[in-house]
Amino acid sequence: MxxxxxxxxxxxxxxxxxxxxxxxxxxxxxxxxxxxxxxxxxxxxxxxxxxxxxxxARVPDALDRTTVTWQGTVTGLPERADGGVRFVFKPDATSDGAGSIGPLALSWYPDDGLDESMTRVRPGARFSLTIRLRQASSLFNPGGFDHAGWYLAKGIGGLGYVKNGVLIATSGPSVDATRDRLRTWIESEISPPVAGPLLAMALGDQSRISDTQWDTFRVTGTAHLVAISGLHVGIVAGLVAACVGGIWRRVPWLVCRIPARHAALCCAVLAALAYAALAGFGIPVVRALIMLSVAAIALIGARQSAPFRVLLLAMVAVLVFDPWAVLSAGFWLSFSAVAALMLVLSGRLARQPRWRQFLLAQAAISWMSLPIVLGVFGAPSLISPLANALAIPVVSIVLVPVLLLAVVSGSSSLLSLAAWVLEHLMTALSAMAGWSIELSWTSPPPWLVMITCAALVVSLLPRGTPTRRVAALCVLPLMLWRPEGPSTGAVWATVIDVGQGLSVLVRTASHSLLYDTGRAYYRGGDAGRSVVLPALSKAGVHQLDMLVLSHDDNDHVGGAESVMSGVRVQQVVGGVGVELKDRTVDPCVAGVSWRWDGVAFDWLYPDHGPAAAADNDRSCVLRIRASGHALLLTGDITRDGEARLISGTDLSDVWAVVAPHHGSKSSSSPAFVNAVNAEHVIFSAGYKNPYHHPARVVVERWEAHGTRSWNTATVGAVTAALGQGGPHIEGRVTNGRRYWHRH
Known part of the structure; x- marks a missing residue:
């Protein structure tokens, strides 16, 4: 569904x-x-x-991009960074227009810096806020992250930014207020580099983890250790169960009234519940709590239930609580890990040493998780098993118990000890990240992942099971799978949906070119890291033969550094004024041409004449030709640049064109539209962008000429294919839309 x-x-x-x-x-x-x-x-x-x-409960169309003044309550833990604050705000149902709208994810960045009201944004505080509302939307790209679906699963009704606000009432006692005080205490005691992961493991607050630390966790495959999930809940429940059971068995009158096993299980569930509250009842934590509760009920009921029946019951309970859990990789990784442990550790007659059981469990979890990791992330790390073999015992046996004891007792000494352990663990993980070699695998289709998972279940069955060893070989098709690509003489060009900006991936049989990289975001991050790199990975592109930066506007080159850090780039070509740190940028000059796999590439602009006065008219214009048809990439040239381009160039073979300057009124002149005579025009623009690109008059001008228009804001990434059976074009929304998408 x-x-x-x-x-x-x-x-x-x-x-x-x-x-x-x-x-x-x-x-x-x-x-x-x-x-x-x-x-x-x-x-x-x-x-x-x-x-x-x-x-x-979502923001309706009538309120999208409107300004309202609503009263409501701050929920969860606010995140403070860069002179502002981000938080979740639940508007009162009595507020005018709020009705049944769910919680809003808001940001508050005053132009004049931090004001007094904003500093008092605390869990449970009541405010009257003037908010610019916005509906949650997604960029539609192969391998892209679905923001609209993520917000829907979290129960967020919409987004917005605060223009101004007035505090109505301060926060009272609550679980979130306690979490906020604990966060303040940890930050005052521990330096920022170490405090970030500690806050994540203790309170579920990942906002203080730096990008460098996330890269270390990603490369070493240990990100699950700082995201409170089943492992942490299991650690807490296991420690409490062991302590309570050990004490209970030594007190006869307690054992006579309640069996030690039952007492240990009940206390374990209560401890897990308390930990879940401390972590803010995040969905992964609640999922683990439900699984633990179902298993405890089955054991207390003294029923000899099959382990996999209990696991299936836990899965049903999780889906009743959260039907959107199936969209999360964590859901499948959690249940596959538990299933792997059951397959290799239960039902065996021969007893094995503890160390061998631990190694067997780690190997089984890694083996069973491989298809899911490949299907979701695409590039596993070879160092991950070694890093986890070190990190999991340290985190589960030392770090988490000491950290939670410090939080419960308020002991600064224990907190410092936890920080010392984490600091040395991070040093070791950073060193391992330097050794790691990430394989250039491409995310396989879901059907292949499902078949491989079923085969791996058979491979983990006891010795003597028929086809057990043959089943293990079924992982080879998954690892050797490669996405379909163009043949010799053909070219595929995908205009990636980067929002308001431009990025085009051009592929031939054995070469890849990226034309622009999208923009850098105002409050950190960029489209290169969040949008372009996942699209490259999904297409199986791990090396770029050429990176083209058409001109130096942010919405075209803002993601360049991230792209170059994520894939190997053989050559960088740019327009006048484009500069990069520690990298030579070759100029694009009209008249230069080359061929890749039978496909012709020609720089058409700028020429050798004087540099254009406007930055936009310095854009590199590239023509790509295959099988008698051409695709034209124009950057942000204006009418002046268009006039210079068409004055000495025959563009009659252009079949599709990426519209200059996102469809701005300053481009796509009648003379240019007539000269190009394209069958398709592609506008790369953001959904409901503030510039109103593409301009309606420009769209009508192209369509009046008989050209079909495509807008990435409404159809997602657009792929144009030349050669290989004739020209063809399609939008991503044709096979990527879900019921929660608005456009």
């Missing part, structure tokens, strides 16, 4: 369920299959009902 493009009406599920029930009462032969079908209908109907409720 979560993969559907639209929601079916609930009466359809009810009617289907009644029909299946009626058939079941009359036919006994297919009762098992009908029971499964009835269960699927109930589950799909329940998830659909929950989805309808979530969709109703």
């Amino acid at each position: 979560q993969q559907s493009t639209s929601l079916l009406p609930l009466p359809m599920y009810a009617g289907s369920l009644l029909l299946v029930s009626a058939i079941m009462m009359r036919v006994s032969r297919w009762r098992v299959g009908l029971c499964l079908l009835a269960g699927l209908l109930i589950g799909a109907g329940y998830a659909t009902g929950r989805a309808h409720i979530r969709l109703e």
Whole structure:
């Protein structure tokens, strides 16, 4: 259901369920299959009902990009950075227009710096805020992150930024207020580089972890150690269960009243519940808490339930709580890890040493997680098993227990000890990150991941199982899989949906070129890291033969440094004024041409004449030709640049053109449109961008000429293919839309 493009009406599920029930009462032969079908209908109907409720809680179209003044309450832990604060705000239902709108993810960055009201944004505080509202939207790219789906799963109704606000009432006692005080205490005691991961492991607050630390965790495959999840909940529950059980068994009158096992399990669940509250009841933590509770109930009930039946029951309970969990890689990684442990450690008659069980468990988890890691992230690290073999014991046996004791007791000495352990662990992980070699694997399709997971389950079964060793070989197709690419003489050009900006990936049979890299964001980060690199990985591109930076505007070159740090770049070519640190930028000059795999590339502009006065008219213009058709990449040239371009160049073979300057009124002159005579024009623009690109008059001018227009803001990434069966063009939304997407 979560993969559907639209929601079916609930009466359809009810009617289907009644029909299946009626058939079941009359036919006994297919009762098992009908029971499964009835269960699927109930589950799909329940998830659909929950989805309808979530969709109703989103910011409606009428309020998108409008300014409102609402009263409400701050929830969760606010994040303070760069002179501002980001927080979740739950508007009152009584506020004018708020109605049933869910919590809002807001940012508050006053132009005149931190003001007194903003410093008092605390959990539970009540404010009257003037907010510029915005609906959550997604960029549609192969391998791209779905922001709209992520916000929907978290129950966030919309986004916005605060223009001004007034404090109505300060916060009272609450769990979040306690978490906020603990965060302040940890930050006052520990220096920032170490405080970030400590806050993540103690309170679930990952906002203080630096990009460098995230890179270390990613390369070593240890990011799960700082994101509170099943491992941390299991550590807390296991320690409490061991302590309570050990003490309980030594007090006869306690054992006579309540079995030690039951007491240990109950205390373990209560401890996990307290830890979940300390972590802010994040979805991964609640998921682990539900799994633990289901297992505890099964053990306390003294039922000899099969382990996998308990695991299946836990999965059902998690999906009842959160139907969107299936969209999270953490959901599948958690259950695959538990399943791997059950397969290799349970039901074995021969007893093994503890150290061998630990190594076997680590190997089984890594083996079982491999298809999911490849399917989601694409490039596993070879150093990950070694890094986890070191980090998991340190975190589970030393760091987390000491840290939680420090938080509970308020001991600065214990907190300093935890910081010392973490500092040395980070030093070791950083060294391992330097040794690591990331393999250039490409994310395989979901169907191949599912088949491989099923085969790996068979490979972990006990010795003597038929086809056990053969099943292990089924991982080879997954590791050797490569995405489809253009053949010799053909070229594929994908205009990546980077929002307001431009980035075009051009591929031939054995070469790749990236034309521009999108923009750098105002408050940190850039499209190169968050959008372009995932798109390159999904396409199987791990090296660029040429990186073109058309001109020095931020929305075209802002992501260049991130792209060059993520993939190997053989040559950088740029327009006048483009400069990079520690990298030579070759100029693009009209008249220079080359061929890759039977495809012709020509620089058409700028020429050898005097440099254009405007930066936009210094843009590199590239023509790509294959099988008698051409694609034209124009950067941000204006009417002046267009006039110089068409004055001495025949553009009659252009089949598709990326519109100059995102469809601005200053470009796409009638003379240029007539000279190009393209069948398709592609506008790279942001959804509801403040510049109103592409201008309506420009779109109408192209369409009046018989040209079909494509806008990345509405259709996502657009791919134009020349050669290999004739020219073809399509938008990403044709196969990437889900029911929660608005456009």
